[in-house]
Amino acid sequence: MQTTATPTARSKVGAIFRVTSGNFLEQFDFFLFGFYATYIAHTFFPASSEFASLMMTFAVFGAGFLMRPIGAVMLGAYIDKVGRRKGLIVTLSIMAVGTFLIVVIPSYQSIGLLSPLLVLIGRLLQGFSAGAELGGVSVYLAEIATLGRKGFYTSWQSGSQQVAIMIAAVLGFALNNMLEESAIRDWGWRIPFLVGCMIVPFIFILRRRLEETEEFKTRRSHPEMGQAFRTLLCNWQVVIAGMLMVAMTTTAFYLITVYAPTFGKKVLMLSASDSLLVTLLVAISNFIWLPIGGMLSDRLGRKPVLIAMTLLAMATSYPALRLLAGAPSFSMMLGVLLWLSFIYGLYNGAMVPALTEIMPGEVRVAGFSLAYSLATAVFGGFTPAMSTGLIQLTGDKASPGYWMSFAAVCAFFATLYLYRRSTGQLQSARNSVG
Template identity: 60%
Template sequence: MVSSVERREKVKSIFIVSSGNFLEMYDFMVFGYYAKAIGETFFPTSNEFASLLLSLMTFGAGFLMRPVGAVVLGAYIDRHGRRKGLLLTLALMGLGTLSIACMPGYAQIGLVAPFLVLIGRLVQGLSAGVEVGGVSVYLSEIATKGNRGFYVSWQSASQQIAVVFAALIGLVLNAMLPIEQINAWGWRIPFFIGSALIPFLFIIRRLLQETAEFEAQKVRPTASQVFASVGRNLPTIVLGALMAEMTTVFFYMITAYTPTYGSSVLDLSPTSAMLVTLCVGLSNFALLPIMGALSDRVGRQPLLITCALLAIVSGYPALSWLAAQPSFGRLLAVELWLALIYAGYNGAMIVYLTEVMPPRVRTAGFSLAYSLATAIFGGFTPALATYLIAATDNPAMPGAWLSAAATISLLATLLLSRGAAKRAAAGIA
């Protein structure tokens, strides 16, 4: 039994370790919400679609650095500890957020502006590459017996607080400023708010204690040993990345892309689209710990398979129904349905990914798998969705991408589970 004192300490640790995770997701959400305004500021063209696409491609470019951060910073964390690594990632994330908040636009400094914005995104992506993995591994290592899914689910739940917070700021801005002023300069306000939170988040993360499991490791791998182990476990990492594809695609579709999709594609008001995003964040925050706990009771695989099948059969039909007669009610219903599928899948997937990685390179292996999924699939989902709609003149086409991602993840889950079962039968850790 866990004493009340131990329980309070674990709750405190969950809050502290998730704080930086909040900043990472807040930064990406704000960029996604104001992609159109950012495009007009840094990538002005005579074609509104081209400007938006360049902005979304820059949003996705940050994800290309995630695999690099996963390996390099993941090796640092596996060598020097979870606490030191998570402090470093927070500092890099803060730098990325501050850079875009203060960056002059194209009209002021020309081509230097989009170049520096891209650099800021790459730095942010480097740190984010290991943030999710570092937090997830930390939570898995402090979890009480039989509750690992519940504990690890708070990594994703903390991201939903960022979604809600960013959406609330967006709603306030929409109420206080006309759209012309938001597009001109108001979009910077959320980035300045995120920058102002950095000192507070850094102070509380310094209170983080190292995990007992890491401290118990008598031999800690060097960077070269981590890289070699990652190479040996590459098939598992690749399958893990494909298994994580559905999570990353769904997440960025129902959060970062929703305001742009609702206003630019469905012609709903920006306030309506932002309100839907707020509801999605609240729904995910409530559902993720429930689904994580459910995976502790029924197992990871049943949830993964069930949710993937639901995504395959309902992705395109749901968006077709929405596109046939766009409205606030339909957008809310579709997004909440997709959020339910996402929460069920993610609640089992994140913890399962920590369980299939070798302990000595758990952070690097997990982070690389998740970062590959985000870099290749999730981060470019808003840009890909925009392209698919323009290429086919069909506003429901993002639903086909959701179903395709779920199909790939389902196959990867089955292969990864079979491999894990074979290793367990052979007694291989």
């Protein structure tokens, strides 16, 4: 009996590692784009003012997120039809092309307007693939999870993203110590992106060894793309509510990781090394809290964890950032972002399995991906640009806290709606049986 259990456990760990590897690459590149935004702005988007240059860079960063809903529907429906394994190899291929493009594009000084145009195309390709990558990975983990541990299993989707941030932050920290600021600005910022390209073949090998989930193999029908579109349209209320539920997790994540280094350097005037170190420690904190959030939701239920964390975010996001803005320092930035990391980690650990559970089974990847992509496009992806714009408009360095609080309000009411709706459907089913 023990001999059978051990290989099964090993195969589960191996499957988690293989499926989340592409998720790692996606977040690795996204974080690098956010952290090196000032250098990317200098290389591809020169403008009359630093603010305008940075805003153009963050706008292109956000444009990739606008492609996510399209990728979610098209690639998500494809994954629901052909299987998780084949679909996730396709998303990885598209993502790799977009990443490689950003590495090799010459500067604006070299090729003029073609330079920012190619960066935009690279970001759009990355966004298109990421639209279904995250949903495909989350659904795969949910479908291989052992009974009563779905929250714990799916938490590793986000956990892989934290590992990506840790490695990206360590690379950035090493570059800051090895190269002069001028060298990093001119060419050094490309090195971490090149590292991302170099690990793509390894991730391909891992993905090719994935096994299809038993739940997908036993499903009788796999809808064509037209059927998938119609099913999503019929369930538009669930998709929109799911989008609002995701709003808090995607906003919090991009605030405390992707935007945090720029916030530390440009707004709080901390050193690049300090900002990177804070981001590294926040990623470690996220990595710890995510599986705890998943396990708590397995034990207590998804709804109590989701409600508690949205209320905490509403009550403390702005005051915490206000405290930081009033006394900017390494230790204060670390303390505030670790608090927001605690909220994000527990919330996301419960939210991902909840989203896989509320979507219709036949379009689970497409539905999950569309809800998540819409939230990222509307909320998370534009968090760096929104935060930069709010600070410029109001003069209040803590104003990004308003954006996170707003996302928490959306998530709070969406959670109430979705669980009231599912309870009502269950009661109706019971009445019809009776």
